[in-house]
Amino acid sequence: MCEDRIVAALDVRGVRAAEWDQLEEKATVVYKPKKISEERIQQLVADAGHDTDLYTATDEVYNGLADCCLYRSGCQGCSDREKHLEHDQDDDRR
Amino acid sequence: MPRSISLVLAVAAGLLILPVSAQKAVTVKGKVFSKDQVDHSGHDHAPSEGREEENWLPLPGAYVVWKSTGQGTATDSHGFFRLDGVEGDTLVASFIGMTTVELPFIGQTYVEIPLGEGFQLNEAQVVAKGPTTSVSLLDPLVVQSLGRDELCRAACCNLSEAFETNAAVDASFTDAVTGTKQIRMLGLDGKYTQIMFDNQPGARGLNILQGMKFIPGEWVDQIHIGKGAGSVTLGHESMTGQINVSLRDADIQDKLIVNGFLNRAGRFELNTVSRHAVSRKWKTALLTHGEWADRINDRNSDGFQDNALSKDVVLRSEWEYTGDRGMRGEYAVTAVTQEKESGQLPLLDAGTNGLWMADQAVNRVVATAKTGYVFPGDDGRSLGSQLTLGNHDQTLSFGPYRSYIADQQFARLNLLHQMKTGRGDDLVVGLSAKADRYDQALIQDGTFPVPGGIATVRREEATVGAFAEWTVKREQWDVILGLRSDVHDTFGVFVTPRLNARWSVSDAISLKAAAGKGWRTSVPLAEFAGVWASNRSWIFPESGSVDPFRGLQPEESWNLGLNLLSKFTLGYRDASFNLDGYRVDFSNRVFVDLDTPGEATIRQGRSQSRSAQAEFWWDWTKRLDITLAYRWVDASSDYDPDGFDGYGGYRKDPFVAQHRGFATVAYGSRPDAKGRQWRADVTFQVTGPQRLPWTFENDLVDPRYVRPSEAPTFVTGNVQISRDFSEGQQIYVGVENVTDYRQAEPIVGIDYDTAPGEVQTVSGGPIGDDALFDAAIVYAPIFGRNVYAGVRWAFGR
Known part of the structure; x- marks a missing residue:
């Protein structure tokens, strides 16, 4: 869900590729600096509801996100997910 | 504490090309959510104002399975799951009392799947644009999966047309009269590909040529094309590969999908797929198809219809059962009725023999x-158990003197027991049984089986078998070892070993190997349907005998293949390269020899096919992806095992192009906020020379009966533009055969020099009396450019 929105927000001229890593909460963006600035990219992500180093999403947009995408509050799913992944790796060693 | 997401920015100066990068993880992890209906006190945020409350809670105990294999797991107490993934498959998440959600898996490492009643499922589509065709780096089988998006790239009215945008499978017309299309894989006829519908026998027996036609494209959810020796659990009949078509069922997102289609040739189709909830445990889907083609076309003015007039109705009712204690069931009944009429136009006074017409009627029921x-x-x-029961009746009538009336009853049972071995490897063991009864009557002018008369030949065959398949999965490699043994009531014991292996050279490159045997019994008159569109006389191995098929031995072959798949990024975007080589060696193949004038001789003997294919796919930009492919085939058969005639033993198989090139470009505009989007698809194919059946001896009768020994190279193309209004709502317009390439003078026996609209036969007499009349030497499209338009509309998501 989050990925869809972030990738769609970065579907603009100058951005060659955009990927969203849910586990790392990290977006990787490949862009052409002549056509788009880093600030603009950060602004686009913030406009989609996700705070970045430079910009903060408006509360209006942020509150419209699905629960699991509410990174600001350290969304409930995230901590569980990390624990779970550790647990999974234990299983593998069994 | 407020947290922000981090952005990693890479700078692309122009089109920088990066070296091969690591591929995404192989295991899919995810979480299944349900709508919080009772209690949301666990959430530390207040519902936003003026907006419907939407809280999602993790859902423990939900099933998450792979659609193709049915293998899966249940979510843990936090709603999490973890599954070993195969790209191109579909994840199906379900929970009693909730909607089932399907999520195409395209290699994501983490997915979130919401279940609920009335939820906007388009949110669950994690990625809007991805490869529509995919091959996994991790599956030891070479299986190409075509999703709905791929099927929507061409007109694709039925399955036989679904391969227009695919390089691995060719679809070509069988003749200039009936409009039947048949597929070829690895340069060999479609009958050597095991065609399954929902993993149950699909096109086989009398239905082997038409079977694909009876599945409308709109019914199809996914097509999995497996090249080479496949799994023994599905049977022994796969010799070049397997095509499994998974049909849409009660798990579709929408309540009703309606598809209408109309083309320039006057073919109109109406297809629907609808689902209905029956009870907590039962749900059902109804699939319907109606087709009418009642416009007579004769664009090349040869006095013969370019395509058949037809009326088809196909209905399928499917019932799904999900029990509380691990019981699952899928039950379906499919009924087909088809009438086709084509042939000579009533332009001439046909005299006492009447016009040369081709009529076909099929009635079929399968449960x-x-x-x-x-x-x-x-x-x-x-x-698991799979049971198929069916009856197929068909009547074919070609020309004034010949007809073929056949019916088939068939039954097949497959029992599978799947388990894990000590180290977590999969073991499947099972038993299978199948039986076919054919009643075939042939009326052929004066020769078979009693001169001028009719006789029915009954053929009954039964096979029972046992199989075991062991799958060893490791990080770097997998091996699937399969063995089956079958006992045929006439031909005795057959042992079918198969091996598939994968080795991951790196995260991005995998090498697969396949070796295996396959065998089948052939049903010649039904399999070589194209030949009927001629006045050739059938010559059987034991002509004059009561059962002319008696001398036919089963077809047997070995298939060996190697496949290299590499996925990488090119200019920061995903790309893949696939190189494969296959060889098929028949110790016995039943084929038809068309090299003698006026005769269709059924032969059996050795045959071989060598093929290689290279395919490159690149997600070039966010808007555009391209596929380029080249395929080489060398297929030949032994026409003269005993060395009696002077032409030499091995001859190239007719109608097989040694070289074929293929290019597609797919464009998708930026979807707007409502998901509206333009799409365009262009496919071009270059088909190299094909050997044609010999017609040089026809010169003795008339030079106008002679056709070239080799077909020329030609280019065909398809173009389609579609507009998505929102998910499931689409209109499309396209052009088939945009280059308008048409085979010149496709029918032998007609005087093409006469004025348009007036048919003259070369011999001057009625076509029905001309033994050399042949409308089956067809290597290219007959109809030319064909414009079509359609609409696809989903209701009640």
Whole structure:
């Protein structure tokens, strides 16, 4: 869900590729600096509801996100997910 | 504490090309959510104002399975799951009392799947644009999966047309009269590809040529094309590969999907797929198809219709059962009725013999039942049964003197027991049984089986078998070892070993190998349907005998293949390269020899096919992806095992192009906020020379009966533009054969020099009396450019 929105927000001229890593909460963006600035990219992500180093999403947009995408509050799913992944790796060693 | 997401920015100066990068993880992890209906006190945020409250909670105990294999797991107490993934498959998440959600898996490492009643499922589509065709780096089988998006790239009215945008499978017309299309894989006829519908026998027996036609494109959810020796659990009949078509069922998102289609040739189609909830445990889907083609076309003015007038109705009712204790069932009945009429136009006074007409009528009913039981608590252990029962009647009538009336009753039972071995490897063991009864009557002018008369030949065959398949999965490699043994009531014991292996050279490159045997019994008159569009006389191995098929031995072959798949990024965007080589060696093949004038001789003997294919796919930009492919085939058969005639033993198989090139470009505009989007698809194919059946001896009768020994190279193309209004709502317009390439003078026996609209036969007499009349030497499209338009509309998501 989050990925869809972030990738769609970065579907603009100058951005060659955009990927969203849910586990790392990290977006990787490949862009052409002549056509788009880093600030603009950060602004686009913030406009989609996700705070970045430079910009903060408006509360209006942020509150419209699905629960699991509410990174600001350290969304409930995230901590569980990390624990779970550790647990999974234990299983593998069994 | 407020947190922000981090952005990693890479700078692309122009089109920088990066070296091969690591591929995404192989295991899919995810979480299944349900709508919070009772209690949301656990959430630390207040519902936003003026907006419907939407809280999602993790859902423990939900099933998450792979659609193709049915293998899966249940979510843990936090709603999490973890599954070994195969790209191109579909994840199906379900929970009693909730909607089932399907999520195409395209290699994501983490997915979130919401279940609920009335939820906007388009949110669950994790990625809007991805490869529409995919091959996994991790599956030891070479299986190409075509999703709905791929099928929507061309007109694709029925399955036989679904391969227009695919390089691995060719579809070509069988003749200039009936409009039947047949597929070829690895340079060999479609009958050597095991065609399954929902993993149950699809096109086989009398239905082998038409079977694909009876599945409308709109019914199809996914097509999996497996090249080379496949799994022994599905049977022994796969010799070049397997095509499994998974049909849409009660798990579709929308309540009703309606598809209408109209083309320039006057073919109109109406297809619907609808689902209905019956009770907590039962749900059902109804699939319908109606087709009418009642416009007579004769664009090349040869006095013969370019395509058949037809009326088809196909209905399928499917019932799905989901029990509380691990019982699952899928039960379906499919009924087909088809009438086709084509042939000579009533332009001439046909005299006493009448016009040369081709009429076909098919009535078919098939019932299938799949029942599965998953042992609770015993990880990965399950029992499954597949039962198919059916009846197929067909009447073919070609020309004034010949007809073929046949019916087939068939039954097949497959029992599978799947379990995990000590080290977590999969073991499937099973038993199968199948039986076919054919009643065939042939009326052929004066020769068979009693001169001028009719006789019915009954053929009954039964096969029972046992099989075991062991799958060893490791990080770097997998091996699937399969063995089956079947006993045929006439031909005795057959042992069918198969091996598939994968080795991951790196995260991005995998090498697969396949070796295996396959065998089948042939049904010649039904399999070589194209030949009927001629006045050739059938010559049987034991002509004059009561059962002319008696001398036919089963077809047997070995298939060996190597496949290299590499996925990488090119200019920061995904790309893949696939190189493969296959060889098929028949110790016995039943084929038809068309090299003698006026005769269709059924032969058996050795045959071989060598093929290689290279395919490159690149997600060039966010808007555009391209596929380029080249395929080489060398297929030949032994026409003269005993060395009696002077032409030499091996001859190239007719109608097989040694070289074929293929290019597609797919464009998708930026979807707007409502998901509206333009799409355009262009496919071009270059078909190299094909050997044609010999016609040089026809010169003795008339030079106008002679056709070239080789077909020329030609280019065809398809173009389609579609507009998505929102998910499931689409209109499309396209052009088939945009280059308007048409085979010149496709019918032998007609005087093409006469004025348009007036048919003259070369011999001057009625076509029905001309033994050399032949409308089956067809290597290219007859109809030319064909414009079509359609609409696809989903209701009640």
